[in-house]
Amino acid sequence: MPLSRKDQLALDNLRGAADALRTKGEPEFAAAVDNVFTPRGAALIQRLHAERVSTPMTVYMPTAERDHFRTAAKEAGENNLSVLGDEALDQFIKGQFRPGPYARAAARVGSTSDESTLSLTVDKRLKDRATQLIKDPQFIKELGWKPRGTALLVRMFLQQQFPMFGDVDPADIYRAHEAGATAQEIAERFALNQGAVELLVEPRQGLSPVDEEAIIRRYDEDPESSGTYVLAREFGVHSRTVARLLDRVGKERRQTRGKGSPSS
The missing domain is CATH 1.10.1220 (Arc Repressor Mutant)
Incomplete structure (x- = not known):
């Protein structure tokens, strides 16, 4: 059966490791790596995974x-x-x-x-x-x-x-969306799949109790830089959801969006 590129690379690296160990005067460790390629080594690996269900x-x-x-x-x-x-x-x-x-x-x-x-x-x-x-x-x-x-x-x-956004920082996608760009415009701007963009910017409207605790804790740590936009982006929810939470627990939220937001 032909090996995949990744499998072939793994084998090449193992052989390279054995050669490097021999060069450094570690023949026993080099032999242990070489053993992986023998029938005895194959049997060992099979035994290691024999209990897999x-x-x-x-x-x-x-x-x-x-x-x-x-x-x-x-x-x-x-x-x-x-x-x-x-x-x-x-x-x-x-x-x-x-x-x-x-x-x-x-x-x-x-x-x-x-x-x-x-x-x-x-x-x-x-x-x-x-x-x-x-x-x-x-x-x-x-x-x-x-x-x-x-x-x-x-x-x-x-x-x-397998990042859906390649080298693009998701924060840049969030900022573009908050600035009014549509998913199609963002996809074209960053050369991304539109479906991937929609997946990222589609906000959740609800929060679990764990999320609420984490957002409140994050806000209390640094209220000056934790505007609703920043918290919404960090936790993947709508900014209005964060605002309602802070109001409900009596937190005096700032009107700005926080450091690093499109309007700051």
Whole structure:
């Protein structure tokens, strides 16, 4: 079976590592790396994953996002997205993957008329451990937000691996949208997929209790620079939603949009 570009690169790097170890006078470590390519090494790797229990996972997302992931993965030589599903859960469990606010904002978009699914097969053990974490109130408090499920974590990991906005800073997209540009105009200006732009700038109208606590805490830390626009952009919600929250809890909000906003 032909190797993907990514697999071939991994093999080349392993062989390079073995050569480098030999050059540095570490023949035993070099032999250990070489062993990976032998039947004995293959058997070892198989035993390491022998306890893996496969379970299906359905990841919901807009069609534009799903198509982007499939195309980007293929171009990157990643032929099995299920492997990335396992990697997402594993890194989340270990604390190596924590979605940023922009990823959370995009993932909060609800069902749409063009919603599609991405079907994966993940390790049930990883899925169960990640599920336990996001059901733990203390963990959620420390995390600062509550994921709706493990499939959402995988979706956000794919967003990180295959950014829909390339090298464009999502903050620039937010600013253009707040300044009055339509999704089509923004897509043309930054040479982006319009569906991706719409996914990012479509605001959520509601807030979960965890989001409310995080927004209030963020505002209390620095009210002078935390205008409603800044908070709305950071947490992926509409500025009016933030304004209503601050009014409801009796916070005296500033009329400006905060530092870094289009009008500041």
